[in-house]
Amino acid sequence: MTPYEEVFRERRVLVTGGLGFVGSNLSARLIALGAKVTIVDNMMPRLGGNLFNVKEIADRVHINFTDVRDSHSMDYLVKGQEIIFHLAGQVNHVDSIRNPIQDLDINCRGTLVLLESCRKNNQGTKIIFAGTRGEYGSSVTLPVGEDHPTNPKGIYAVTNLSAEKMVLVYHDVHKIPGTCLRITNTYGPRHQMAHDEYGVLNWFIRKAIDNEVIPVFGDGRILRDFLYVDDLVDCFLRVTARDQAYGEVFNVGTGIPVSFIDLAKRIVKIAGTGKTAFTEFTQERKEVEPGDYYTDISKIKRMVGWEPKTDLEEGLRRTVEFYRKYKKEYW
Secondary structure, eight states, X not given: OOHHHHTTTTOEEEXXXXXXXXXXXXXXXXXXTTOEEEEEOOOOTTSOOOGGGGGGGTTTSXXXXXXXXXXXXXXXXXXXXXXEEEOOSOOOHHHHHHOHHHHIIIIIIHHHHHHHHHHHHOTTOEEEEEEXXXXXXXXXXXXXXXXXOOBOSSHHHHHHHHHHHHHHHHHHHHOOOEEEEEEOEEEOTTOOOSOSSSOHHHHHHHHHHTTOEEEEXXXXXXXXXXXXXXXXXXXXXHHHHOGGGTTXXXXXXXXXXXXXXXXXXXXXXXXXXXXXXXXXXXXXXXXXXXXXXXXXXXXXXXXXXXXXXXXXXXXXXXXXXXXXXXXXXXX
């Protein structure tokens, strides 16, 4: 075990949204490191919560089916927690257009309820907030650094940016250590696969596994960087263990741009099934599409010592293998 991993042994850790994609992968890693993990999840339909995600650790983790917006529950749950990973949120771009009030309620009020519970009951805890690269909106310069203007195109990204600011205010005013990550498109095992409204890479993988057409919007030349979930989990651990990371905002990604058409072709090649085809943007997607994005991760490399280790080919191969094995749990 490395020194930064050693710090989690016997530590009490709360993971909000812990039955979802990132939260379940993080929880499994924390359990392996000897942490005492409590998961909070409201299992809202379509947001990715899945009990199968924690099947292998179910006997070693405490699961509380509640909502971060419930102040009574959060007042109780934050007590004694040494570290809180705040991952609970509404992350569906399309739903954020259909129901923006829900976005505001979950992402902003939920975060504020959590922070207030910590202020009243546990000011010594550390909070690591999972934000999104969507906070930047359309890229003015590439790669995108942390000092890039924030001009979100969708309510989902606006509410994430607001939640990030709340965490930083409570760090400054109430001295509750908080750090915020602006995370790029992440893929891998344990992601929801039931619809295509977020997690486009994983949806491409579903289409390939089912030997169907992968729909690539526009001319397929839009660029993104794609991060494998194990690397993101490693980032969470390293940031938590680094004292100078608190009070800061960090970009998290690979910094390696890949076009959507190239991505789709790689998935077809690795899966050995499926095919690609171009399609028109839906109106909903067109409204929130920010264009090219890839991130500058020099700040987190310098201050935290983190950089991703999994290349795209290897990450795709592992992901395809996982969903072929557990297809019935995710389709």
